[in-house]
Amino acid sequence: MSDNILQVRDLCMSFFNKHGELPAVNHVSFDVERGKTLGIVGESGCGKSMTSLCVMGLYPQPQGKIVGGSILFQGRDMTKLPPRELHKIRGKGMAMIFQEPMTSLNPVLTIGDQIMETIRLHEHVSRQEAKRRAMEMIAMVGIPMPEKIFASCPHQLSGGMRQRAMIAMALSCDPELLICDEPTTALDVTVQSQILSLINRLKAQTGTSVMLITHDMGVINEMADTVIVMYAGQIVEQAATADLFAHPTHPYTSGLIQSIPPLNREVEELNVIPGSVPMLYELPKGCLFAPRCPYATARCAAERPDIVTASEGHQVRCFRCMPGWEGQ
Amino acid sequence: MSRYLLGRVFQAVGVILAISLITFFILNVIPGDPVQLMMGEFATPEAIAQVRAQMGLDQPIYKQYFGWLGNMLRGDFGVSYFQHRPVLDMLLNSFGYTARLAVFAYVLALVFGLVFGILAAVFHNKFLDRLLMTLSIAGVSAPNFWVAIILQIYFGLTLKWFPISGAKAFNYYVLPAVALGTRYAASISRITRTSMLEVTKQDYMRTASAKGVHGWMLVMKHAFRNALIPVVTVAGTDLGNILTGSMLIETVFTIDGIGKLMVDAINQRDLPLVQGGVMYIAVICVVIYLLVDILYAVIDPRIRLGGGAEG
Numbered sequence A: 001m002s003d004n005i006l007q008v009r010d011l012c013m014s015f016f017n018k019h020g021e022l023p024a025v026n027h028v029s030f031d032v033e034r035g036k037t038l039g040i041v042g043e044s045g046c047g048k049s050m051t052s053l054c055v056m057g058l059y060p061q062p063q064g065k066i067v068g069g070s071i072l073f074q075g076r077d078m079t080k081l082p083p084r085e086l087h088k089i090r091g092k093g094m095a096m097i098f099q100e101p102m103t104s105l106n107p108v109l110t111i112g113d114q115i116m117e118t119i120r121l122h123e124h125v126s127r128q129e130a131k132r133r134a135m136e137m138i139a140m141v142g143i144p145m146p147e148k149i150f151a152s153c154p155h156q157l158s159g160g161m162r163q164r165a166m167i168a169m170a171l172s173c174d175p176e177l178l179i180c181d182e183p184t185t186a187l188d189v190t191v192q193s194q195i196l197s198l199i200n201r202l203k204a205q206t207g208t209s210v211m212l213i214t215h216d217m218g219v220i221n222e223m224a225d226t227v228i229v230m231y232a233g234q235i236v237e238q239a240a241t242a243d244l245f246a247h248p249t250h251p252y253t254s255g256l257i258q259s260i261p262p263l264n265r266e267v268e269e270l271n272v273i274p275g276s277v278p279m280l281y282e283l284p285k286g287c288l289f290a291p292r293c294p295y296a297t298a299r300c301a302a303e304r305p306d307i308v309t310a311s312e313g314h315q316v317r318c319f320r321c322m323p324g325w326e327g328q
Numbered sequence B: 001m002s003r004y005l006l007g008r009v010f011q012a013v014g015v016i017l018a019i020s021l022i023t024f025f026i027l028n029v030i031p032g033d034p035v036q037l038m039m040g041e042f043a044t045p046e047a048i049a050q051v052r053a054q055m056g057l058d059q060p061i062y063k064q065y066f067g068w069l070g071n072m073l074r075g076d077f078g079v080s081y082f083q084h085r086p087v088l089d090m091l092l093n094s095f096g097y098t099a100r101l102a103v104f105a106y107v108l109a110l111v112f113g114l115v116f117g118i119l120a121a122v123f124h125n126k127f128l129d130r131l132l133m134t135l136s137i138a139g140v141s142a143p144n145f146w147v148a149i150i151l152q153i154y155f156g157l158t159l160k161w162f163p164i165s166g167a168k169a170f171n172y173y174v175l176p177a178v179a180l181g182t183r184y185a186a187s188i189s190r191i192t193r194t195s196m197l198e199v200t201k202q203d204y205m206r207t208a209s210a211k212g213v214h215g216w217m218l219v220m221k222h223a224f225r226n227a228l229i230p231v232v233t234v235a236g237t238d239l240g241n242i243l244t245g246s247m248l249i250e251t252v253f254t255i256d257g258i259g260k261l262m263v264d265a266i267n268q269r270d271l272p273l274v275q276g277g278v279m280y281i282a283v284i285c286v287v288i289y290l291l292v293d294i295l296y297a298v299i300d301p302r303i304r305l306g307g308g309a310e311g
């Protein structure tokens, strides 16, 4: 068995509101291997953020509830740990950076205070030592003039600098797992690639595992070792990155790959998948992707497919991968 | 920071000048001739004219205004028409009572308002929240003189815990301060709660949780400091309101504060006293707004440090 830092099994998280039970995370299982990057990809509203927030134990409560499954982090089930233990893990064992660097830092505290806070919270070190380490982190994420930035407040920094500060904060206690929820979506294209290569460099340097969430297959291609493709709360395809790009099997995956904007070329007409992700309160009865799928049949509209192994290490949730498809 | 401050100070001075102008002219055109009032019905026109000349009331009105303004800047607010004492002395003397009452009321309002507001937000939608918010609605809507009378009857007359009139010692101030502070405690608790709940939804709160921050540290260090910004606005205005709006309470509890002084002055058309009193209120309000602006800058680095890089 390989060395998995995180094992998510059959995770189900639902919202409960006037529409009843809404499955935002629907029987999701995956592993994050030590020192590797797992990519989670899917359009907006597919449940990527909720999946990662479940891992952190930070999904919206009390509207949302984990209704099944387990999240084993270093062998301990995050869904069963008491709050006291979760507080110790967050920021130390696993850390997270978010999509919106503009709003994710506390506007009234300096960058230095915010980084030192994490260090002081989890490690019993003096103020001076915490400050020294915070400064070291700021330098490590490639921020020029660490002393100046240390004393700055978030509003004085650009989006890219803020995201670097977020990364410095997240890595300040040397976490085993770094969760990045669309870390570059809100940034300019040039800054995007800087941040991505920063994450890659730090991953190599510190040996942390990464869970990288994005809606951009291009980012996945560049960063991930393995990929899960999510659609409407479910995993629809799961494979090693190279395998996924060589043999995209689910029609949704193919659609996402075709919609990668070509580099260095004026985009004339992007190949986008028609339609949009269904709302959780109006999920189709059969396969969740059927209404948008070019290959959908009567069976797809009536029945939900299970996820099956298409080839070694490659799983797909589609009737086309199941025996008997040709006959239809 | 200093440019921000300097701008505010200039603004404050401008506002005070504008108010002095308005006060002076409005009070000079309202009906009711003070000289007539002072000298009674049977004074001869000659006598009246003589007194008018003595008091400078026969000068062109703009001269009267600049004279009045110049005197005020030198600390001379004129002499009361009826009590023949310097207005400034009377104001300062009464201000002692009003200030003490206001400070007690304000401390009560701040402490209870902030504590209740934070508790209501932390226990959002729980029993404590509902209880405190019901109380706060009652507090906001109860007229303060009515609260005053209820307190007098219950704690003064029935239980005999506190005196109900005068201002001789600390315990004299307890009931008036509670009566005056109640509605402000209620309004501060409501804005604190609303603001805390708003902040709780912000992305940076989730970031703090993701770092492992929890419990009261999350509430006070991360939520409360951000929530304070709208609270300071309300609390600042409230301080102005408390300092300048204690007339009814002073009347009900027979405290010789500015409020009572003003009510009497208005009834008697004691122009110098009314003008001095209005200027007092104006200066208090303007100074408090200035302090609020300074406090903003202390709390919020976006104001203190000015804009930075964007994008």
Ligand SMILES: Nc1ncnc2c1ncn2[C@@H]1O[C@H](COP(=O)(O)OP(=O)(O)O)[C@@H](O)[C@H]1O
Binding pocket: A015, A017, A022, A024, A042, A043, A044, A045, A046, A047, A048, A049, A050, A051, A060, A063, A279, A280
């Ligand atoms: N508080 C909530 N109540 C009900 N539904 C929610 C709530 N928050 C998110 N959702 C729904 O959960 C689904 C997954 O959202 P999310 O994980 O944020 O998607 P993604 O990160 O993939 O864009 C979406 O359909 C969204 O509408």
Ligand SMILES: [Mg+2]
Binding pocket: A045, A048, A049, A050, A181, A182
């Ligand atoms: Mg998301």
